[in-house]
Amino acid sequence: xxxxxxxxxxxxxxxxxxxxxxxxxxxxxxxxxxxxxxxxxxxxxxxxxxxxxxxxxxxxxxxxxxxxxxxxxxxxxxxxxxxxxxxxxxxxxxxxxxxxxxxxxxxxxxxxxxxxxxxxxxxxxxxxxxxxxxxxxxxxxxxxxxxxxxxxxxxxxxxxxxxxxxxxxxxxxxxxxxxxxxxxxxxxxxxxxxxxxxxxxxxxxxxxxxxxxxxxxxxxxxxxxxxxxxxxxxxxxxxxxxxxxxxxxxxxxxxxxxxxxxxxxxxxxxxxxxxxxxxxxxxxxxxxxxxxxxxxxxxxxxxxxxxxxxxx
Amino acid sequence: xxxxxxxxxxxxxxxxxxxxxxxxxxxxxxxxxxxxxxxxxxxxxxxxxxxxxxxxxxxxxxxxxxxxxxxxxxxxxxxxxxxxxxxxxxxxxxxxxxxxxxxxxxxxxxxxxxxxxxxxxxxxxxxxxxxxxxxxxxxxxxxxxxxxxxxxxxxxxxxxxxxxxxxxxxxxxxxxxxxxxxxxxxxxxxxxxxxxxxxxxxxxxxxxxxxxxxxxxxxxxxxxxxxxxxxxxxxxxxxxxxxxxxxxxxxxxxxxxxxxxxxxxxxxxxxxxxxxxxxxxxxxxxxxxxxxxxxxxxxxxxxxxxxxxxxxxxxxxxxxxxxxxxxxxxxxxxxxxxxxxxxxxxx
Numbered sequence: 001x002x003x004x005x006x007x008x009x010x011x012x013x014x015x016x017x018x019x020x021x022x023x024x025x026x027x028x029x030x031x032x033x034x035x036x037x038x039x040x041x042x043x044x045x046x047x048x049x050x051x052x053x054x055x056x057x058x059x060x061x062x063x064x065x066x067x068x069x070x071x072x073x074x075x076x077x078x079x080x081x082x083x084x085x086x087x088x089x090x091x092x093x094x095x096x097x098x099x100x101x102x103x104x105x106x107x108x109x110x111x112x113x114x115x116x117x118x119x120x121x122x123x124x125x126x127x128x129x130x131x132x133x134x135x136x137x138x139x140x141x142x143x144x145x146x147x148x149x150x151x152x153x154x155x156x157x158x159x160x161x162x163x164x165x166x167x168x169x170x171x172x173x174x175x176x177x178x179x180x181x182x183x184x185x186x187x188x189x190x191x192x193x194x195x196x197x198x199x200x201x202x203x204x205x206x207x208x209x210x211x212x213x214x215x216x217x218x219x220x221x222x223x224x225x226x227x228x229x230x231x232x233x234x235x236x237x238x239x240x241x242x243x244x245x246x247x248x249x250x251x252x253x254x255x256x257x258x259x260x261x262x263x264x265x266x267x268x269x270x271x272x273x274x275x276x277x278x279x280x281x282x283x284x285x286x287x288x289x290x291x292x293x294x295x296x297x298x299x300x301x302x303x304x305x306x307x308x309x310x311x312x
Numbered sequence: 313x314x315x316x317x318x319x320x321x322x323x324x325x326x327x328x329x330x331x332x333x334x335x336x337x338x339x340x341x342x343x344x345x346x347x348x349x350x351x352x353x354x355x356x357x358x359x360x361x362x363x364x365x366x367x368x369x370x371x372x373x374x375x376x377x378x379x380x381x382x383x384x385x386x387x388x389x390x391x392x393x394x395x396x397x398x399x400x401x402x403x404x405x406x407x408x409x410x411x412x413x414x415x416x417x418x419x420x421x422x423x424x425x426x427x428x429x430x431x432x433x434x435x436x437x438x439x440x441x442x443x444x445x446x447x448x449x450x451x452x453x454x455x456x457x458x459x460x461x462x463x464x465x466x467x468x469x470x471x472x473x474x475x476x477x478x479x480x481x482x483x484x485x486x487x488x489x490x491x492x493x494x495x496x497x498x499x500x501x502x503x504x505x506x507x508x509x510x511x512x513x514x515x516x517x518x519x520x521x522x523x524x525x526x527x528x529x530x531x532x533x534x535x536x537x538x539x540x541x542x543x544x545x546x547x548x549x550x551x552x553x554x555x556x557x558x559x560x561x562x563x564x565x566x567x568x569x570x571x572x573x574x575x576x577x578x579x580x581x582x583x584x585x586x587x588x589x590x591x592x593x594x595x596x597x598x599x600x601x602x603x604x605x606x607x608x609x610x611x612x613x614x615x616x617x618x619x620x621x622x623x624x625x626x627x628x629x630x631x632x633x634x635x636x637x638x639x640x641x642x643x644x645x646x647x648x649x650x651x652x653x654x655x656x657x658x659x
Contacts, residue, residue, distance in 0.1 A: 104640030
């Protein structure tokens with residue numbers, strides 16, 4: 001009996017770790033390319049909120065989950081484009097634009113939510129759910145935890161090797177890395193620095209909004225404006241911890257997924273901690289992770305510096 | 313004579329650019345209102361009428377300036393030093409929570425001025441404590457203070473909620489909150505008005521910080537550090553110490569803003585109370601281009617928006633969040649105006 005409870009607890013911990021990792025991983029994978037190309041995007045949090053909101057509203061109104069995800073993608077690309085125009089073409093301060101974008105997207109989502117739904121927080125009943133993979137989901141202990149998840153979870157983890165290959169084995173990846181380290185050298189060997197950065201930012205926007213859509217449509221099936229709760233910033237930290245390497249970024253994201261799962265597991269296991277107290281944990285883990293893993297000397301040399309052809 | 317006009321021009325250009333960004337954000341906001349089927353002229357007309365048109369509105373707007381001024385005063389030195397304290401919200405909440413907890417305990421035991429000073433110092437200490445770790449990490453290991461101050465802010469939100477539900481909860485009331493501070497132990501008013509002295513603290517802090525940045529050695533060192541950290545280091549400035557100083561000032565003043573709101577207006581601290589003043593203070597300080605004097609009219613404008621927005625929300629059904637939308641837009645348009653400024657300089 002006791003071992004039955006223990007194995008159930010273990011399955012829950014693994015399953016919640018994976019589910020909690022997914023949104024951070026999606027956002028962090030996209031941001032890996034953004035940061036590596038020399039851009040600090042603090043707007044990720046806002047793009048996640050925007051993606052979550054757009055996907056939820058469209059999926060609810062059209063009663064179609066696919067349209068919801070498409071809407072999230074569109075919002076992510078639009079916000080990414082706005083960020084790119086301001087920071088690359090107009091070369092204005094990335095930190096100011098990122099903060100402005102997050103405040104704008106967050107308050108705009110709260111605003112439109114109130115306009116559309118008033119004080120109600122409707123639930124999308126056909127959202128969420130899992131897609132079990134035949135055979136694999138039958139493996140004892142881990143089968144149900146790993147192979148019975150939402151389809152976007154599988155996509156997120158399959159994207160890790162894809163993004164790794166894209167970064168280290170393709171010409172595009174080489175250019176991304178070159179542009180972030182020394183844009184002048186990249187430019188002089190014929191790379192269009194600004195175009196590469198545009199592509200990276202659009203990728204980042206798309207992935208961040210998908211991460212938001214996963215929270216709204218895959219994980220929770222409802223939308224509240226504060227639901228992202230700093231996951232966008234956590235993704236930025238995960239990228240720094242993973243040194244812009246998609247494989248290591250995945251490990252970092254798993255660490256935060258585990259921190260979140262452990263806190264809920266503590267409650268399930270009957271350890272009596274206030275939920276407010278538990279909520280502080282992931283943020284403290286961020287600070288500890290920064291102390292242990294991140295040194296500013298490792299940052300891409302051109303991070304946060306706009307590239308201006310013919311100057312400097 | 314030419315000297316005077318050039319000085320006037322130098323001051324005028326940033327003012328024009330700031331007004332330009334505010335106007336653009338109001339226009340963009342108007343378009344958003346049109347899209348959701350509200351009349352922007354009616355909305356903004358009513359907003360100004362409620363925030364500015366009556367003595368009640370004006371008084372409310374002036375009262376609401378206090379926390380904005382105090383937080384902005386704190387942001388001045390750290391932004392001038394090129395450091396980003398984005399977690400003023402958390403420092404504010406810690407200061408407010410400490411005030412809500414300590415004020416009822418100290419009120420009857422200390423003579424009034426001493427009691428006020430003690431609570432204020434406690435709030436300042438709380439705000440400083442909340443930024444101490446990010447400041448040390450920045451100074452010692454150069455760990456990004458944007459992320460750490462933000463994370464500490466999230467920690468603060470959960471921590472104060474937890475404290476107010478448990479250890480510092482006044483059990484005689486149903487909602488989770490601290491003991492109500494009796495009216496006679498609240499912050500004193502400016503004579504003959506309903507405006508509490510938080511306004512004066514804010515103005516004094518702001519002008520003090522403006523003076524510190526532009527007229528003292530430390531302030532000069534802050535500015536050199538923002539312009540070129542390596543140059544500052546080679547000139548023998550102690551970057552680590554300057555980093556910690558500017559961030560501590562910032563956190564302390566954000567904590568003081570929390571004290572002022574609890575002692576003067578709320579009278580107690582509630583767990584779910586979070587006015588998010590930092591969201592307005594950050595655009596404000598940028599729009600003012602780190603000029604303390606320019607913060608004052610801008611703070612008034614933002615609090616008119618806030619007060620008017622709250623009134624109009626009830627009358628026209630435009631959610632209060634719209635004011636935050638305008639704040640975000642202002643920050644984005646400020647960034648655009650930076651581009652035009654650079655372009656003008658090249659010509």
